Amino acid sequence: MLNQETSHPAQWWERTGNNDKVKCLLCPRGCVIAPERIGFCGVRKNIDGDLYSLSYGRPVALNVDPIEKKPLAEFMPGTTTFSLGTFGCNLSCSFCQNDSLARGSYSEAEFEHYVSPENIIELALRHKCKSVAFTYNEPTVFAEYAIDIAKLAHENNLKTVLVTNGYITPEAACDLYPLIDAANIDMKGFTPEFYATMTGSELQPVLHAIKYFYELKRHVEVTNLVIPERNDSDEMIENWLDWVEENMDKSIPLHFSAFHPAFKLLDVAKTPPDTLYHIRDVATKRGFTSVHLGNI
Numbered sequence: 001m002l003n004q005e006t007s008h009p010a011q012w013w014e015r016t017g018n019n020d021k022v023k024c025l026l027c028p029r030g031c032v033i034a035p036e037r038i039g040f041c042g043v044r045k046n047i048d049g050d051l052y053s054l055s056y057g058r059p060v061a062l063n064v065d066p067i068e069k070k071p072l073a074e075f076m077p078g079t080t081t082f083s084l085g086t087f088g089c090n091l092s093c094s095f096c097q098n099d100s101l102a103r104g105s106y107s108e109a110e111f112e113h114y115v116s117p118e119n120i121i122e123l124a125l126r127h128k129c130k131s132v133a134f135t136y137n138e139p140t141v142f143a144e145y146a147i148d149i150a151k152l153a154h155e156n157n158l159k160t161v162l163v164t165n166g167y168i169t170p171e172a173a174c175d176l177y178p179l180i181d182a183a184n185i186d187m188k189g190f191t192p193e194f195y196a197t198m199t200g201s202e203l204q205p206v207l208h209a210i211k212y213f214y215e216l217k218r219h220v221e222v223t224n225l226v227i228p229e230r231n232d233s234d235e236m237i238e239n240w241l242d243w244v245e246e247n248m249d250k251s252i253p254l255h256f257s258a259f260h261p262a263f264k265l266l267d268v269a270k271t272p273p274d275t276l277y278h279i280r281d282v283a284t285k286r287g288f289t290s291v292h293l294g295n296i
């Protein structure tokens with residue numbers, strides 16, 4: 001079990017209630033957390049009236065990956081990226097493709113091994129990677145750790161990569177996103193109803209995050225996991241492409257990935273390849289120049 005000595009002070013929070021509760025301001029969920037309780041993401045804990053990160057320095061997945069696997073189609077192709085993830089996620093997608101990390105818990109795993117930001121950079125350099133990637137689970141929930149690693153990465157001529165659901169407050173995004181060189185951000189389904197019923201969150205903050213990252217003039221790609229009869233209608237895809245055209249541009253790399261039955265959505269068939277080919281046709285006919293299909 002982690003204790004105060006092995007937890008890291010969190011950023012982005014304020015005291016509330018009788019000053020013993022804390023409100024986390026890292027993501028739009030805005031959890032109000034009572035003493036000794038943990039926020040929705042499972043990795044931010046109120047200890048004696050202060051908020052702590054339980055995942056700082058405690059990656060549970062470390063790998064050297066091809067950058068294309070993130071997926072990033074047009075950022076330093078042919079290079080490898082040192083990838084890390086922790087436990088925890090701030091969404092509750094019924095179709096989660098990685099629930100062992102998203103819903104994993106440090107107390108259950110009795111995971112005590114500390115990996116400092118300096119250790120991460122040493123490992124990345126030792127494995128001759130060109131970048132460090134925050135990935136696997138949702139990096140927003142370990143933003144303090146990602147920020148410290150990103151600063152050190154740049155001091156060591158390494159690029160930084162973020163693979164995220166984009167569900168973050170503007171305040172926290174302003175601290176994290178400028179330290180990121182390339183991101184793949186999920187857009188999980190282009191209606192507020194889809195986000196509410198299928199992910200337990202909201203579409204608008206995600207669109208804000210995508211646009212903010214684009215306006216920082218960093219490399220951004222966007223992934224839409226296409227689920228049969230949930231988010232694959234022509235209307236929804238066309239509306240999404242309208243938004244990209246109006247808020248970014250038609251050269252943004254767009255990924256459309258096949259869903260495979262997982263977590264609570266085991267009764268939905270995998271996405272037929274023809275659905276993805278059709279979406280690619282629609283996008284390319286509209287003039288989008290970088291459309292990629294995944295998991296086929």
Ligand code: SF4
Nearest residue numbers: 024027030031039041
């Ligand atoms: S980051 Fe975690 S604790 Fe903070 S508001 Fe989001 S879900 Fe809640």
